[in-house]
Amino acid sequence: MMSLACGIPLLECVYVAGCLKWGWKRCAYIGAFDSDSWDIANFEDFEPVPRICRIILAVYEDDLRHPQWAPEGGYGMKLETVVKKVNYEETEGNAPPYIIYVDHDNQDIILAIRGLNMGKNRDYRTLLNNRLGREMFDGGYVHHGLLKSAAWLLNKESATLVEQIEKYPSYTVTFAGHSLGSGIAALMTLVVAKNRSALGNIPREQLRCFSIAPARCMSLNLAVQYADIIQSVVLQDDFLPRTATPLQDIFGAIFCLPCVMCCRCMIDTCTSEKKKLKDPRRLYAPGRMYHIVERRFCSCGRFPPEVRASVPVDGRFEHIVLSCNATSDHSIIEIERESRKALEILKESLMEVPSTQKMQRQQSIAQGHKDQYKAALERAVTLKVPHAFSPSDDTIEEGETDENAILIDENGNPVPPKAEENPVDSGTAKKTTNWNVLVDRLFHTRMGKDSSTSSGEQVIIELKREEQRSSSSKEEKVNGKS
Numbered sequence: 002m003m004s005l006a007c008g009i010p011l012l013e014c015v016y017v018a019g020c021l022k023w024g025w026k027r028c029a030y031i032g033a034f035d036s037d038s039w040d041i042a043n044f045e046d047f048e049p050v051p052r053i054c055r056i057i058l059a060v061y062e063d064d065l066r067h068p069q070w071a072p073e074g075g076y077g078m079k080l081e082t083v084v085k086k087v088n089y090e091e092t093e094g095n096a097p098p099y100i101i102y103v104d105h106d107n108q109d110i111i112l113a114i115r116g117l118n119m120g121k122n123r124d125y126r127t128l129l130n131n132r133l134g135r136e137m138f139d140g141g142y143v144h145h146g147l148l149k150s151a152a153w154l155l156n157k158e159s160a161t162l163v164e165q166i167e168k169y170p171s172y173t174v175t176f177a178g179h180s181l182g183s184g185i186a187a188l189m190t191l192v193v194a195k196n197r198s199a200l201g202n203i204p205r206e207q208l209r210c211f212s213i214a215p216a217r218c219m220s221l222n223l224a225v226q227y228a229d230i231i232q233s234v235v236l237q238d239d240f241l242p243r244t245a246t247p248l249q250d251i252f253g254a255i256f257c258l259p260c261v262m263c264c265r266c267m268i269d270t271c272t273s274e275k276k277k278l279k280d281p282r283r284l285y286a287p288g289r290m291y292h293i294v295e296r297r298f299c300s301c302g303r304f305p306p307e308v309r310a311s312v313p314v315d316g317r318f319e320h321i322v323l324s325c326n327a328t329s330d331h332s333i334i335e336i337e338r339e340s341r342k343a344l345e346i347l348k349e350s351l352m353e354v355p356s357t358q359k360m361q362r363q364q365s366i367a368q369g370h371k372d373q374y375k376a377a378l379e380r381a382v383t384l385k386v387p388h389a390f391s392p393s394d395d396t397i398e399e400g401e402t403d404e405n406a407i408l409i410d411e412n413g414n415p416v417p418p419k420a421e422e423n424p425v426d427s428g429t430a431k432k433t434t435n436w437n438v439l440v441d442r443l444f445h446t447r448m449g450k451d452s453s454t455s456s457g458e459q460v461i462i463e464l465k466r467e468e469q470r471s472s473s474s475k476e477e478k479v480n481g482k483s
Contacts, residue, residue: 032238032322032330036292042310043366044347047291050234051344052077052104053113053177053211054337060086060100060115061333072337078102084161089121095153097124097182103165108172110165112158112189114182116214116333124181139195139443140388141223142282147184147216148192148440155189155436159200166201174203177211179333180241184218186210187231187287191223194230196439205230210288214331215242217284221314222389224285225377228312229370231288236339237295238324239331242286245277245319277319281387285317293339296326306343312377315384 059076062068066080084101092098099114117124127146138148166174176193178186190210193200197208208230215233235242277283290313295306321327329335374392381389 030320030322031296031298032292032324033294033297035316035318035320036290036294036309036311039290039292039309039311039313042291042308042347044344044351045363045366046232046310047308047340047344047347049107049109049175050211050213050232050291051337051341052107053111053175054179054213054333054340056100056102056104056111057113057115057177057179057182057213058333058337060098060113063088070334072334072341079105084165085158089118094126096127096150096185099154099182101158101161101165103169103172108169109175110162110169110172111175111177112154112162112186114154114176114178114185116178116180116182127181137388137444139191139223141220141226142284143188143191143220143223144184144216144218144284147181147218148188151185151188151192152436152440154185155192159436163201166203170201171207173207173209174200175209175211177213179213179336180216180331183212183214183233184216187212187215187218187227187233190231191219191227192436192440192443194227195443196436199436199439212287213333213336214239215286217242217245217286219284219287220281220388221278221283221285221317221386222281222381224287224317225312225314225381225386225389227287228289228377229374232291233286233288234291234293234336234340235286235318236293236330236336238322238326240321240327241331243318243321245283278315278384278386288312290317293336293343295339305346306339308340308343308347312373314377314380314386 055072055076056078058070058072059065059068059078061070065076065078065083065086068076082103082105084103086098086100088098097115097118099112102111102113103109104111127150131144131146162174166172174193176186176189178184187210190208193203194205194208197203197205210231212231212233214235219227233242290311292309293306294309295303297304378390378392382391
């Protein structure tokens with residue numbers, strides 16, 4: 002009996018049982034599990050999403066007067082209010098095509114950016130240009146290729162945006178994008194939020210971003226910090242918001258995308274949640290999350306879609322879903338269709354609500370967003386997320402976002418906004434505002450109270466040091482020649 006027991010390969014049985022458990026856990030996991038504990042989204046919050054999706058989809062058209070990809074009901078755009086539509090030839094590979102549109106019906110100035118074009122090598126260059134974790138940006142880390150593209154777009158179109166903001170000062174300014182464009186739009190919003198005086202002194206509450214099928218473009222503390230102005234929309238099993246693998250590794254791999262996703266799935270399963278949160282260089286989808294769910298566990302077909310919303314910290318789309326819909330759910334056409342259906346379902350719940358109750362509802366929604374935002378910041382501190390801060394701290398306040406911003410005067414010298422009464426009133430200020438300098442300033446921003454000088458002063462000091470170095474090098478060359 003003892004010899005029989007010794008002959009049983011106990012270690013191998015345990016190993017096989019563990020593999021079977023892992024295999025069942027991964028194969029049985031569906032996208033709906035990511036947002037099980039989230040609340041149902043409000044109609045008022047989700048209402049712009051289908052409209053924004055249609056405007057992004059319009060960027061894919063060669064001629065808006067003769068559309069080829071128009072969704073049901075058309076794009077709903079008035080062509081006479083399309084300020085600018087830019088194609089690949091005009092961007093010269095610095096950014097994907099985009100459109101600037103003034104929506105008078107909804108009092109909105111929109112800059113919408115299209116997603117990745119598989120046939121354009123220039124889009125791949127943007128993805129491959131990522132110095133991950135080498136320099137801090139505004140107290141966190143971001144995708145450098147997407148940030149460079151965002152800075153180029155702001156340098157090119159800030160004058161146009163300021164002109165529209167001056168014409169319609171009460172309108173909101175919306176940056177929106179799909180896939181590759183979603184990361185660019187999110188980082189544009191981050192830079193503008195820190196330098197609002199350089200874009201017509203726009204109030205923070207009039208600035209917003211819709212990141213459709215978002216790419217992971219910023220570290221967790223930044224993703225939570227800007228959740229009040231950035232909204233990300235994910236359809237069911239979309240692979241991109243869940244793929245923590247750097248995008249340059251995915252598109253540069255010799256293996257197919259499903260193989261890379263399976264390998265990454267195995268690595269993420271064996272990595273603890275605590276270790277993921279402690280990694281400051283791990284990038285995440287930005288802002289407040291909206292998850293459109295239309296499939297259930299062990300179900301055939303689709304159910305009426307529902308939208309769940311939250312500002313998650315832990316469990317923020319950390320699990321890759323092994324699903325045949327992982328790539329189709331990334332399509333902007335699918336997202337537009339399902340978001341339109343979900344909005345109709347949310348609208349039915351408001352049909353019989355009296356007007357007085359609607360006003361009270363909007364006030365309670367706004368208060369709920371503030372409470373949820375503060376709770377997310379506190380949760381990040383509790384989980385010891387790198388560089389996270391508590392809302393009770395004085396490190397970042399809404400009124401301080403522009404104190405350290407840098408503008409460039411006519412002579413090319415950096416000038417803090419406080420030195421000018423209104424830095425964007427004159428035409429020269431619009432032309433000389435250099436967003437690359439503003440972006441460079443954010444690389445030197447320190448998150449903390451113990452920094453003796455502001456980040457703006459630090460940039461000025463560094464510029465002076467560079468001038469001194471260049472002058473000293475010139476003197477050495479002159480002395481050498483003599």
